[in-house]
Amino acid sequence: MTALRLHRALTRIWASDPGWKGWFTTVNHTDLGRMFLTVAVFFFVVGGILAMLIRAQLASPRSAFVGPDIYNQLFTMHGTLMMFLFAIPLFEGFAVYLLPKLLGTRDLAFPRLTAYGFWCYVFGGSMLIFSMLAGIAPDSGWFMYPPLSSTLGAPGINSDFWLIGITFVEISAIAAAVEITVTVLRYRAPRMRLGQMPIFAWYALVTAVMILTGFPPLILGSILLELERAFGLPFFQVADGGDALLWQHLFWLFGHPEVYIIFLPAAGAISTILPVMARTRLMGYGWIVAAAVSLGVLSFGLWVHHMFTTGIPHMGLAFFSAASTLVAVPTAVQIFAWIGTMWRGSPQLHLPMLWILGFFVTFVIGGLTGVMVAVVPFDWQVHDTYFIVAHLHYVLIGGFVFPMVGALYYWLPHFIGRKSYFKLGYTAFWLVFAGFHGTFLLLHWAGLLGMRRRIDTYEAGQGWEAINLLASISSFVMAIGFALVIIDIVVNAVVSVRGSRNPWNGGTLEWAMPTPAAAYNFASLPRVGSRDPLYDDPDLPVRIARGEGYLGDADRGRRETLSVDVSTGAPRYITVFPGNTALPITMSAVTGLFFLGLLIKVYWLVPIAAVGVTALALRWVWSLGARQVEGALPVGRGESLPTSSEVSDPPGWWGSLFLLLANGTFFGSLLFGYAFLWTIAPNWPPPAWVEPGPAVAVLALAGAGLALLAVQVRDPVRTVLSVGGLGALVAACVLVLGLASDPTAHAYDATLWVLLCYALLHLALALLMTAVVWTRRRAGIVSARLGGEGRIVALWTRYAVAVTFIGLVVTGAPGLVP
Amino acid sequence: MWWVLLAGASLIFLFVMALVAVAWRSPARPAAEERPFVVGLGLAFPLVVLAALLAYGLVVGERLLPRPGPEVVTVRAEASQWRWRFGYEDAPGLETEGVLHIPAARPIDVEITTTDVVHSFWVPRLAGKLDAMPGHVNVLRIEADAPGEYGGLSAEYNGPGYVQHGFVVVAHGPDEWRAFIEGETP
DSSP states (O other): HHHHHHHHHHHHHOOOSSSSSHHHOOOOOHHHHHHHHHHHHHHHHHHHHHHHHHHHTTTTOOOOOOOOOHHHHHHHHHHHIIIIIEEEIHHHHHHHHHHHHHTTOSOOSOOOHHHHHHHHHHHHHHHHHHHHHHHHHHHTTTOEEEEEEETTOOOSHHHHHHHHEEEEEHHHHHHHHHHHHHHHHHOOSTTOGGGSOHHHHHHHHHHHHHHHHHHHHHHHHHHHHHHHHHHOOOOSSSGOOOHHHHHHHHHHHHHHHHHHHHHHHHHHHHHHHHHHHSSSSTTTTHHHHHHHHHHHGGGGOGGGGGGGTTTOOOHHHHHHHHHHHHHHHHHHHHHHHHHHHHHHSSSOOOOOHHHHHHHHHHHHHHHHHHHHHHHHHHHHHTBBBBBHHHHHHHIIIIIIIHHHHHHHHHHHHHHHHHHOOOOHHHHHHHHHHHHHHHHHHHHHHHHHOOBTTTOOOOSSSSSOOOHHHHHHHHHHHHHHHHHHHHHHHHHHHHHOOOOOOOOOOOSSSGGOSSSOOTSOOOOSOOOSSSHHHHHHTTTTTHHHHHHHHTTTOTTTTTTTEEOOOOTTEEEEEEEEOOOOOSSHHHHHHHHHHHHHHHHTTTTTHHHHHHHHHHHHHHHHTTTTSSSSSOOOEETTTTEEOBGGGGGGSSSSHHHHHHHHHHHHHHHHHHHHHHHHHHHSSOOOSSSSOOOOHHHHHHHHHHHHHHHHHHHHSSSTTTHHHHHHHHHHHHHHHHHHHSSOTTTSHHHHHHHHHHHHHHHHHHHHHHHHHHHHHHHHHTTTTTHHTTTTHHHHHHHHHHHHHHHHHHHHHHHHHHHHHH | HHHHHHHHHHHHHHHHHHHHHHHSOOOOOTTTTTTTIIIIIIHHHHHHHHHHHHHHHHHHHHSSSSOOTTTTTTEEEEEEEEEEEEEETTTTEEEESSSEEETSSEEEEEEEESSOOEEEEEEETTTTOOOEEEEEOEEEEEEOOOEEEEEEEEEEEOOOOOOOOOEEEEEHHHHHHHHHTTTOOO
């Protein structure tokens, strides 16, 4: 078969639907990556406009441009949009678009999940935009400290938009993170070992695992605060055994890793682009991987440095101060490895490189002021002043936006398949760079002069006028610069001529395909033996196009790719991907109804939407799986492999594993909250503990034993034991809930209800999954009969048993001890 | 303290930028070793600087801690939206609003709390800030060297009245302070 005929055959199989319909039914990562990036840039523009309004207000003392009501919405929404709707989705967009191409595979592990996440992001973001247009946007600051953000300080619907909208959007972050993790571990070019992955894949892996462990505390906090606001469960109300400090812990437990979740992808882009620009290879690959991993780990140890002024004991402060300064070490390792790479090569000043140089200047300053605020006595002075505002903008704009704009320019020829003319881009860079430093270098000084953040106006005569006026003017210069970047990119996308493949002479696999990328990425999957395959084997693209790698034909007429061994990259099985479908967008719309019902307090809508989501999920699952055993199929190069239906660790098992990692972190955060309230909050112990009798203990032990035994044996005994065991656990939970007081009485009762409802939800899920697999087995579906579906259910059953048992013990045991 | 930090930071910044410039200008050295960059500059250099900085910060911080002593005067600060109320251990029943009276040249422990949302007590010229948390009492040590008036602010965003939410600290000489405590308006 010739390369062209192969291209046509594969395109027929992989292409999205034509026309506008394709936007809503596509599950292709190239399309969805571009859509993610476009929507993220849209939110950047909106957030930028809010920033301009803020600077317009602060340009002069006693400004009457907007009142405090509007101003409080402006800064809250600016922070919220930039963090949740711009920075994280922009990373997701890059990862969704690039990862399969860098790794040499045809799509992400779960294509429909990519689409579902994207639409959740769009619908959730729309909720927040709507609140802003209606003038009822959140106004309690982007970190939403209760009681100010709770019913006491914010009785309106404003805070609900934040709590519900952001939780909805976070579905997309969790979905993308599961997907990225499984893709990096299992979907690479055959024989690409972990140590041979493009460096960006390492960064994406670390970032994704951090999202899985960093976001659950925030999601938990949002749910608890919303429960307090909507139903009066007093988690953060001190009079009833709650504590406002709990929110700050949960928030910053997320919030600090978040900073590195934002920085690491940018560092990944730099580590990819810099060596190409310097015409050499990256220095210290192993060191950089180690630095990224240790940044990920360390970042979870420093959340308290946002709370130095909350009255934490001094020993605690010393520990967190040390951890906060320590985090500078892996950052320094990366910075100096990059400088070493430039030293080794001969860098050229292309536009992407210019943005990276801008990063060096800005980020080093931001890092140094960061070390300053890690020093506790200094932080006591500058905390919550413009010094912090300036510091965080140096880190986030210098450390994320600059490199990401560089990355946008670097991969622009790939996105649009055209040669780029970058004349406007240079002007834009200098406007942004000068404007940025003109704004924020000065604002450090305003902070040292005592200007607090979040004030909507100030009096003349404190020496702040000149600083603020200059900062405002500079910020408009920066905004014009960013507008030019966007115009530049749009103009390039529309008018430039078709360009050559691999214009920068990069060494990674994304440049081994024609651009714009074909829907199937690679006509055949290359065997890879080094970190820069294109440098070592310049003819590789031609052989890929001719179908000389794995899966180099379209004979089976379906979307296929290879799953490989985690560490060695040896091919393991064929994954068959689903085709175009409107199921993801429908399911996220119904998910949106669920959140909308909560938001506008139309509670009858909530269970209906929940049933709808469950029905759609069942349909989603039902469409998977072959009915005939195919055995080993030829994959090219003389090898044969089974499909994912017939193996014991299908993609769904890996996806479940990492979803349970996030879920377990959520449950762990809930236990942490319980322990925190018990030990720290005033007004503990509660008026009465629940005192479960021996019946509950017997049911719990017997149920857990039966359910755990069930997953060890074969059907039909397995199904019977499983249903019996899980049913007994459900009964135990219901009994305890019957004994418990009203959840609004005390934070203990509220926690008990949340823990046991969480357990009940997982028991129901395990029962449902057991029933589904039983039905599928009866229907003769291969993956249920021979494959790994039983193991997936076993995983979820074990998890449900564990959380139920722990939940029952921690809520019931205190009442048994005299 | 600020000047030490600024000088150190500027030196490091210039050093890194000089390295970038040199790396940029230098000819290609394909055989360049990674050890001096990664281990020397990346690991050893920040570890030394940070250890010094941390020790310095802890020593300074230790001095700011509240320690019991015969001289210590205890006052109470209670924040609410958008008022500050102050009470005095030496004069039970005495309460002032918007103005905190303290004796000059004596260590003061301010017991900070709140009746509603989170606030923060900050007198920039006397000490750093400390938050007022619902249900908790945080103790801040302040000391005014000389009698006079010192501006105080709420430094944690607390809603629409945030901008105006301030107070004044008045530091008195020994005689005036005694008069204040004994109920005569100074």
